[in-house]
Amino acid sequence: MAPRIEQTVHDTRMYACETRVVAGLGSINLIPSELERCGIQRPALVVDQGIAEAGLIEQWLPTEVACIEPRIICPMNPNLQQVQAGVDTARPKGCDGVLIVGGGSAICMGKAIAICLVNHGDLLDYEGSEKIDKVSFMHSRPSYFEVLIVTAASAHHLRTYDGRIRLRSFTSFSPSLDAISHACESLWSRNRSLITDGLAEKALETFLTRLPAALNHRELDALQDIMEASSAANLACGNTGLALCHAMNASPDVALPHGYVNGCLLTAVASFNRPFMDERHQSMVDRLPSLFAEIGWQAKFAKGEVDRDTTELFVNASRDHPFRNNNIRSSSGESIQYDVLLS
Numbered sequence: 001m002a003p004r005i006e007q008t009v010h011d012t013r014m015y016a017c018e019t020r021v022v023a024g025l026g027s028i029n030l031i032p033s034e035l036e037r038c039g040i041q042r043p044a045l046v047v048d049q050g051i052a053e054a055g056l057i058e059q060w061l062p063t064e065v066a067c068i069e070p071r072i073i074c075p076m077n078p079n080l081q082q083v084q085a086g087v088d089t090a091r092p093k094g095c096d097g098v099l100i101v102g103g104g105s106a107i108c109m110g111k112a113i114a115i116c117l118v119n120h121g122d123l124l125d126y127e128g129s130e131k132i133d134k135v136s137f138m139h140s141r142p143s144y145f146e147v148l149i150v151t152a153a154s155a156h157h158l159r160t161y162d163g164r165i166r167l168r169s170f171t172s173f174s175p176s177l178d179a180i181s182h183a184c185e186s187l188w189s190r191n192r193s194l195i196t197d198g199l200a201e202k203a204l205e206t207f208l209t210r211l212p213a214a215l216n217h218r219e220l221d222a223l224q225d226i227m228e229a230s231s232a233a234n235l236a237c238g239n240t241g242l243a244l245c246h247a248m249n250a251s252p253d254v255a256l257p258h259g260y261v262n263g264c265l266l267t268a269v270a271s272f273n274r275p276f277m278d279e280r281h282q283s284m285v286d287r288l289p290s291l292f293a294e295i296g297w298q299a300k301f302a303k304g305e306v307d308r309d310t311t312e313l314f315v316n317a318s319r320d321h322p323f324r325n326n327n328i329r330s331s332s333g334e335s336i337q338y339d340v341l342l343s
């Protein structure tokens with residue numbers, strides 16, 4: 001009989017994806033049928049404040065979606081009280097799902113509202129991973145910003161990506177910078193695997209080659225490519241976990257847009273991590289400065305935006321943060337301060 005193979009478990013990584021991605025020009029018009037498919041009858045609409053104020057819901061979404069009530073407006077970086085107010089608005093209406101139109105803030109707020117709608121106790125009871133079994137998420141992404149459909153009723157996940165309605169004037173660069181940071185963070189995370197590298201590399205290569213055409217010339221095919229690359233980057237970092245950029249960007253006391261801060265940190269974190277990265281990935285992040293020059297992004301904080309106190313907020317936020325422990329290069333508070341923030 002052949003000898004038994006060694007029973008030791010070596011370093012393991014996990015990849016799981018239950019997200020249904022619907023991509024293509026015009027895919028936003030499929031939201032009503034996708035809601036129906038998920039069995040959501042009374043959704044609450046959670047909308048990014050900027051999108052709502054610019055009248056883009058009426059402009060973008062099919063009429064039957066644009067008129068959904070209640071409409072809960074999400075400010076930048078919402079807090080627990082604002083989430084609770086959303087829950088108090090949606091609960092009496094018997095909402096059985098949440099449709100989210102917006103970026104990170106709206107998505108987080110909408111998911112939090114959905115969790116509270118179908119689970120007992122306080123939102124903070126569900127902090128951490130593997131705590132929730134009663135809610136699943138379906139999302140779609142009509143622009144830089146995401147439309148995310150969240151429901152308690154279905155196990156399917158959905159994203160639709162429709163490049164037509166990406167608006168440069170409205171968004172500046174923040175969401176694209178965040179998407180680029182998601183691909184990079186996956187590539188310099190400890191949890192990366194061949195599968196996540198496949199997604200993150202393709203996403204980053206697409207940003208490097210297609211973002212100027214999308215942002216500077218609003219070419220439809222390029223916009224669509226950026227949508228799909230953003231989705232691929234999310235699927236990559238959703239599995240690897242995020243790293244140093246997002247760890248430093250975790251302070252609730254820094255009142256700057258999430259994507260903007262990541263964009264300011266990105267090249268510095270890339271140089272910090274570079275010696276620990278694959279040669280192939282090094283050559284990709286080396287192309288970031290010329291991409292940023294091409295799209296007119298200065299890639300660092302504006303003068304006076306970050307002082308000694310803010311620097312401390314960044315460093316303190318990252319202390320013992322799981323994202324920082326997931327970063328390929330270990331760091332001390334001091335090394336971050338000098339190598340990353342003040343470079």
Ligand SMILES: [Zn+2]
Pocket residue numbers: 104178181182246258262
């Ligand atoms: Zn992010």
